Amino acid sequence: MVSRRGFITLATGGVGALALTAATGVPAFAESTPTPKLPGEYFRKPNQLTAAGTLFDNICVRINGDVARIHVPQTVKPFSGQAVPVVWFYHGGSSDHNALDGGFKLVSAAVVDHGWVAICQTAGGNLYSHPTATALQVAGYQYMSQTFTVKTNVLRATSAGGALATETYASKLIPSIAGMYSVNGTYDIRAHYDSGGRARDSVIAAFGDDPGAIDAANPARHSAAAWAGSTMRIVVSQPSETDLTVPPDDHGLALLALASPVAAEATMRAHTNGHSTPGFALPDFIASMERWVGASSGGDRTPPSAAIVAPVNGAVLKGYATVTVNATDNVGVVDVGIYHGESRLLTLTKQSATQWGARIWTVGPRTPNGDYVVTARATDAAGNVGISSPIKVKIAN
Template sequence: MKRREFLTLSTAGAATLGFGALGAPATFAATAPKLPGEVSRLSNVLTQKGKKLYDNIEVDIGGDRARLFIPQTISRNSTASVGAVWFYHAASSSHNALNGGFKYPGELVVDQNSIAICINAGGTQYTNSIATNAQKNAWTYLNSLYTVRRNFLRATSFGGSLACYTYGKKLIPYIRGLYMVNALYDNEWLYAYDTQNQAHVGDAYNNNLTLLKGTNPARISATPWTNSRVKVLVSDDAHPDNVVIPSKNGLALINKITPVAADAQVMYHTLAHETPGFAHTDMMKTFAQWSV
């Protein structure tokens, strides 16, 4: 099913947080015990919207850093299943994006008694072996601590590459859907488009086109996307995104998977490559729909 929506900043208030528990019902609150590979933490943080307590924890997973928001309503090693939202940051950022642009949506995830996680994935590595191994290792790590049975993916800008590859290749299980904001889908397009290599996609593959093509999400056929759920937010033609061109990326993905997907949606905004404010609550509304 393919749905197209248009939402400008003037109508952003219409997008409200939908009802739907992404994680297990809250039972009690307690600071999370020290996690394996823990580097630092900020305990007893209160979410801005829902006033829920969580722990902001940085960990090292096999040499790659990750940041997690762990609600204090979730117990480690409990058999109760929980949800997790994986945030994929822009190429110029790191796992600490969860303390920056992803902080508010990460706290919205906590408000739904679910875990927010952002991995560094080796830095600007797109979908090379360093990034894909970091993704798989992070899943093994998280699932060893909590019974995660619902994974949602949220990508922005060049982080869309790893998110799309993770979903298309099923690098982690239990994926319920992917929410992309101005996000990359085609690594080969970026390599040809970014002639100055300012995005460093060439560096990630040592400028070896064979390696780049081998893990390009755009080369995954439509079949693995059967029954998938994807929503892309892209800027309209009147406000062109010249960093990640929608027709070559988010819209190209939607056009490919529409015949086989369970849900394929497009929403337009007017901010070029900037993330519209309504994206955060719309993300939660969409994830709530997909959690059922």
């Protein structure tokens, strides 16, 4: 059993140097409250920690014979009625649901740090937008909507996974899509087939040598009306011939040309990395995701309120100490953390409708005595952040 006790580690640089893990692997200053077992669950890595200090559970489930990996922040509880955004990841053709722990790992960590849920199904990629893949997408949403209260959905695709993402969006296979972010993503599978070579072979592997079946499932078959009011960010390599796997002229740029006149937002960002994902895609996606989810929340721009209840200002901490924050919002708080400057020191666990807290241990050779200034930050599902008044505490063991 994982201990719920840990240690705050303060380097000589002060509270900003707090260590994020203890020997148990659980955050040194927070109690872990693992996600209850999910329907169809067959594997999990509990009490995982992002670089920013957010506790989450890495869970694999079976959905209608398909397998999916889900990253669930421990602040989110299934079957609780707590509304939460879900980010859907669509992997490339040579990958599967494990992409969430691979190429999508850093992006998923950013999702978890926002208090949102990330999911990657095996469907898609190898099957493009084949009816089997779209049926599994529908089943995936049914599963998630029955397990969590899904507030909104964001689509994040790469390479061949772009076909299922664009088909999901254009056909409205799932509701409440806030936006789609596609990096070097497939859009026109008939263009792959017509181009010959390995691209043609990959389409035939999914559909057989049947142009009629390909055309019937091709996301490019949709008219501009399918993209009315849509929101998307398309990342492609330029010039087009630098990406020989998914040429932008046939895919990302073709989609933009069709959607731009009717979309609420359709933008493009270029790179020169060929078919590799550019480094800017991570912060650019995070910024897009935050903007889209805020917009899909009915334009929620009201930040939460946060107040540190314990310890009190001027408190002297010895041995065990309790950290408690009251956090409220007009919609709902999804995450509360303790900060020193811009450094996140610990993640609190939701204890009631408005109270978040953790139990900490302040004794140890790496816990120097001293005076520290900390604040609490509460975040809502739209990404609005409320910051508490700072307090001063002294560690004196």
